[in-house]
Amino acid sequence: MEALQIAGALLTLLGSLFILFAAIGLLRMPDVYNRIQAGTKASTLGSILTLLGIGLCHPEWLLKIGLLILFVIISNPVSSHVLGRAAHFAGIPLSKRTHIDTLKEYRDKELTAKEEQQ
Amino acid sequence: MKLKSILILFIILLAFWIILNNSVSPLILLTGAVISLAIAIGFCKTCDVFNDLRLTPRSFLYTFLYLWVFLIELVKSNFDIAFRVLSPSLPINPGIITAKTTLKSKMGRLILANSITLTPGTFTVDIIDDKLFIHCVNMKEEEQEEFGNHIVRKFEKYLEVIYG
Amino acid sequence: MVNTILIISMFIIGISFLLVTVRFLLGTSVVDRVVALDVLTISSVGLIVLLAHFFDRGIYIDVSIVYAILSFIGVIIIAKYLEKSL
Numbered sequence: 439m440e441a442l443q444i445a446g447a448l449l450t451l452l453g454s455l456f457i458l459f460a461a462i463g464l465l466r467m468p469d470v471y472n473r474i475q476a477g478t479k480a481s482t483l484g485s486i487l488t489l490l491g492i493g494l495c496h497p498e499w500l501l502k503i504g505l506l507i508l509f510v511i512i513s514n515p516v517s518s519h520v521l522g523r524a525a526h527f528a529g530i531p532l533s534k535r536t537h538i539d540t541l542k543e544y545r546d547k548e549l550t551a552k553e554e555q556q
Numbered sequence: 557m558k559l560k561s562i563l564i565l566f567i568i569l570l571a572f573w574i575i576l577n578n579s580v581s582p583l584i585l586l587t588g589a590v591i592s593l594a595i596a597i598g599f600c601k602t603c604d605v606f607n608d609l610r611l612t613p614r615s616f617l618y619t620f621l622y623l624w625v626f627l628i629e630l631v632k633s634n635f636d637i638a639f640r641v642l643s644p645s646l647p648i649n650p651g652i653i654t655a656k657t658t659l660k661s662k663m664g665r666l667i668l669a670n671s672i673t674l675t676p677g678t679f680t681v682d683i684i685d686d687k688l689f690i691h692c693v694n695m696k697e698e699e700q701e702e703f704g705n706h707i708v709r710k711f712e713k714y715l716e717v718i719y720g
Numbered sequence: 721m722v723n724t725i726l727i728i729s730m731f732i733i734g735i736s737f738l739l740v741t742v743r744f745l746l747g748t749s750v751v752d753r754v755v756a757l758d759v760l761t762i763s764s765v766g767l768i769v770l771l772a773h774f775f776d777r778g779i780y781i782d783v784s785i786v787y788a789i790l791s792f793i794g795v796i797i798i799a800k801y802l803e804k805s806l
Contacts, residue, residue, distance in 0.1 A: 447725035450770070454729035454736075456634060457763045461736035463641035464743045464759060470751050471691050472650055473743075475679055476637055477759045482674065483634040488729070488766035492773050495722065501575050502781045503769070506788065510762065513792040515673035517758055521795065522681045522691065524802040525751040538651040538700065541682055541689040576782070 446494030453487030456480050469533035470525045478518035485510055561606040565596040609663070615718045622714035626671055629710075633676035640677075640693065651695045652681060655688045655704030659712060664719035671711045678707055726770060733767055754798050761791035 463476025486507050493503040526541060573588035574580060600606075609615075640647060659665050669680040669688065677693040688708065695703060737760065744756040765784045772780035 443722045444725075447722045447729075451725055451729045451732075453766065454732040456638065457759075457766065458732050458736040458739075459638045459641050460759055460763075461739035461743075463637060464756060465739055466641060466646060467648075468646075469650075470749060470755070471652075471679075471681070472648060472693060473752060473755055475677070475691070475693055476641055477755050478762075479674065479679075480634055480637050480641070481759045481762045483630060485762050485766045488733075489769055492769045495773060496778075499772075499778055499781055501578070502778075502785070505572065505575050506765070506769075506781065506785055509785070509788055509792075510765070511674075512670075513788070514762065515670040515679075517792055517795040517799075519669060519673055519680050520799040521751055521755060521758070522679060524799040525749075526681055527803045528749075528751065530749050530751060532652075533650065538653065538695075540654040541652050544654070544684070544687075544689070576785075 442497075443495050446491040448491070449494065450488050450491030453484045453489075453491060456484030456487065460484060470530050471522060471532060474518050474522050474525075478514055482510060482514045558600055560609075560611075561600045561603075562596045564606040564609065565600060566592050569595060606663070610718060618714050618717040622711070622718065625710070625714065626674070629671075629675040633674060636676040637693075647694070649694045649696075650692065651700070652689055652691050653695060653700045653704050655690055655708045657686050657688055657708055657712060659686075659715060659719065661719045664715045667719075668708070668711055668715055672707060675707065675710075723774075726773065730767070730770055733763055733770075736763060750802065754795060758791070758795050761787065765791075 457480070460477050460480035463480060464473050467473045467476050489503050489507050489510075493500045532539060569592035570588055573592060574585070577584050577588070657665060657668060659668060665683060669683055672688070672690060673679040678690050680688055681691050682689045688704075690704060690707065692703070740756050740759050740763075744753055744760070747753045747756075765788050768780055768784040768787065772778065772784075
């Protein structure tokens with residue numbers, strides 16, 4: 439029982455470290471898209487590990503915590519994708535280190551095709 | 557085939573209700589069943605995402621294989637991001653590339669896009685028809701097509717069997 | 721032993737809260753702030769579950785489930801607003 443609790447506490451520690459990495463990434467990355475990558479990805483595993491660690495400390499809560507983990511796994515990529523799409527739609531520029539932007543090329547092509555039709 | 561869609565949604569909702577309530581007394585079960593059935597019927601009038609799910613033994617096996625691959629990729633991606641964030645020179649090479657998918661069903665494409673978002677160094681910015689626009693943290697300009705195919709194929713071979 | 725490790729991890733989450741708040745205030749664009757808010761809410765879900773352990777109250781887990789759902793809906797709504805499709 440004691441060993442399980444210590445394992446859970448160590449998992450929680452690892453998870454909180456990943457949340458710290460997410461915060462550092464959010465500060466250091468140069469533009470919105472890279473910030474979304476660093477922020478949402480690292481915080482997903484961070485919160486999953488934190489929840490799992492507490493679940494190991496209290497086995498009677500494990501079902502509800504499993505539900506919470508499932509929800510985080512499903513909802514986190516959706517919200518990061520939606521934010522990236524909104525950022526691109528709003529025309530927030532990519533950083534200077536970006537090599538290529540095929541989405542912008544595609545949108546421009548569609549726009550010119552529409553204008554030619556009219 | 558509306559019935560399959562309604563049934564799958566009903567089972568999922570009822571399972572959530574039982575876990576949230578943490579008991580299986582008859583009154584709670586009855587309330588949950590009535591509410592889940594009402595929501596499932598109302599929701600499936602306009603939505604048919606569960607129709608594409610194939611309920612065969614092979615697809616169950618592939619679901620577990622897929623989850624296993626997905627979990628490994630999730631852990632790998634986090635170590636990748638942590639490494640990039642912590643190294644002092646910030647080794648990033650960002651860019652948005654295009655990849656094509658062969659999946660036909662809406663649900664399959666949704667899950668593909670979400671899995672790409674949680675794998676190392678990539679996230680889906682937009683889906684237009686069968687084109688996925690993927691933002692990569694680290695990419696090489698010469699071989700972007702190969703790279704995009706590599707990312708998509710990794711999950712597609714499992715999702716093809718489950719959703720078609 | 722267990723509680724010491726958990727308190728240390730709570731401190732680490734607190735430090736990351738401060739760092740994310742810096743990004744939230746610096747911003748430079750709306751989406752930056754929303755991403756910072758998203759990370760804040762996801763890590764506070766973990767923090768609420770940690771508090772549930774310290775106070776030994778299972779009901780706090782339900783609180784964090786509702787909080788996660790609300791923050792997800794909030795982010796979706798803000799993104800839809802930014803895309804001018806609301």
